[in-house]
Amino acid sequence: MxxxxxxxxxxxxxxxxxxxxxxxxxxxxxxxxxxRETRAKAGSFLDLCYSPDYxxxxxxxPIRRYGFDAAILFSDILVIPDAMKRxxxxxxxHGPEMDxxxxxxxxxxxxxxxxxxxxxxxxxxxxxxxxxxxxxxxxGFCGAPWTVATYMIAGHGTPDQAPARLFAYRHPRAFEHxxxxxxxxxxxxxVAQIDAGADAVQIFDSWAGVLGEREFEAFAxxxxxxxxxxxxxRRPQARIIAFAKGAGYMLKTYRxxxxxxxxxxxxxxxxxxxxxxxxxxxxxxxxxxxRVVAGGRxxxxxxxxxxxxxxxxxxxxxxxxxxxxxxDPENIRLLVERVRGAGAA
Numbered sequence: 001m002x003x004x005x006x007x008x009x010x011x012x013x014x015x016x017x018x019x020x021x022x023x024x025x026x027x028x029x030x031x032x033x034x035x036r037e038t039r040a041k042a043g044s045f046l047d048l049c050y051s052p053d054y055x056x057x058x059x060x061x062p063i064r065r066y067g068f069d070a071a072i073l074f075s076d077i078l079v080i081p082d083a084m085k086r087x088x089x090x091x092x093x094h095g096p097e098m099d100x101x102x103x104x105x106x107x108x109x110x111x112x113x114x115x116x117x118x119x120x121x122x123x124x125x126x127x128x129x130x131x132x133x134x135x136x137x138x139x140g141f142c143g144a145p146w147t148v149a150t151y152m153i154a155g156h157g158t159p160d161q162a163p164a165r166l167f168a169y170r171h172p173r174a175f176e177h178x179x180x181x182x183x184x185x186x187x188x189x190x191v192a193q194i195d196a197g198a199d200a201v202q203i204f205d206s207w208a209g210v211l212g213e214r215e216f217e218a219f220a221x222x223x224x225x226x227x228x229x230x231x232x233x234r235r236p237q238a239r240i241i242a243f244a245k246g247a248g249y250m251l252k253t254y255r256x257x258x259x260x261x262x263x264x265x266x267x268x269x270x271x272x273x274x275x276x277x278x279x280x281x282x283x284x285x286x287x288x289x290x291r292v293v294a295g296g297r298x299x300x301x302x303x304x305x306x307x308x309x310x311x312x313x314x315x316x317x318x319x320x321x322x323x324x325x326x327x328d329p330e331n332i333r334l335l336v337e338r339v340r341g342a343g344a345a
Contacts (some may be wrong), residue, residue, distance in 0.1 A: 012241070046187035054122070106175075125196035179223045191234055203241070267285070279313075299331060
């Protein structure tokens with residue numbers, strides 16, 4: 001089966017399919033008992049990311065269980081700073097930490113061997129393409145430069161990314177250098193994922209929503225546009241989804257300015273606005289993950305609203321962010337059944 005027949009690839013090329021194909025962000029995760037079992041065997045979270053045996057296994061688990069139309073590589077956005085020797089570690093119950101970076105540290109960053117360092121992840125991609133069902137799209141991914149930079153500046157996650165915003169205002173040249181370096185090494189990494197067997201890739205800008213208008217243009221659009229131009233210059237067939245969480249009205253020109261083939265939408269994007277965005281090309285999203293936790297009528301209504309408004313255009317059904325650990329696996333099964341039943345009536 002050629003990749004052009006994979007449903008998500010067809011939507012990324014602008015087709016409308018009924019029912020729409022679906023996958024869910026963080027579909028391999030703590031809500032699944034089999035994931036928790038594998039995670040316990042792996043040791044640290046980074047060991048899980050860098051072990052092809054374990055990473056392949058957890059990527060395949062939700063495919064076996066639900067038959068999603070895409071598998072997304074199991075890894076993390078912070079493998080890039082880890083490859084740049086920022087001493088990344090994941091603290092149980094607390095989240096990621098790394099050595100915070102300053103102007104001197106940025107000047108000394110070396111992006112030369114990032115792809116070499118991440119060979120275990122690329123091996124996972126190669127194995128997944130061989131092991132996945134032929135009809136299943138394989139998605140690679142990375143973090144967007146702005147979001148990765150916020151962790152590098154603060155050394156950890158923060159509620160509003162104030163450390164990175166302040167740093168950008170106080171040290172604009174150093175910050176721009178950091179963003180463009182991250183854009184270049186991330187583009188190299190995504191090209192390597194495509195060469196290893198990924199059908200398409202997603203760029204996650206999880207913290208785009210904290211940026212003002214001028215900053216969104218400089219920190220969220222320009223680096224991602226640089227990445228996409230670099231990837232497409234080398235791999236013209238590449239299909240790229242860009243997900244700028246919380247970007248709101250600034251999504252209006254995000255596709256055009258970045259060159260993304262599809263844009264991901266978080267659950268706060270009004271469906272009427274989403275329909276306007278869909279006129280320019282494929283959209284992905286945007287069910288509230290809390291509806292999956294709640295289940296029942298709230299889950300059904302959320303699914304039906306999205307299908308009613310966006311189902312007549314190019315749509316990849318997804319959540320507006322990742323599945324949360326408290327989600328009931330049975331509710332995911334019900335979600336898949338309801339989306340896939342949409343074209344049956």
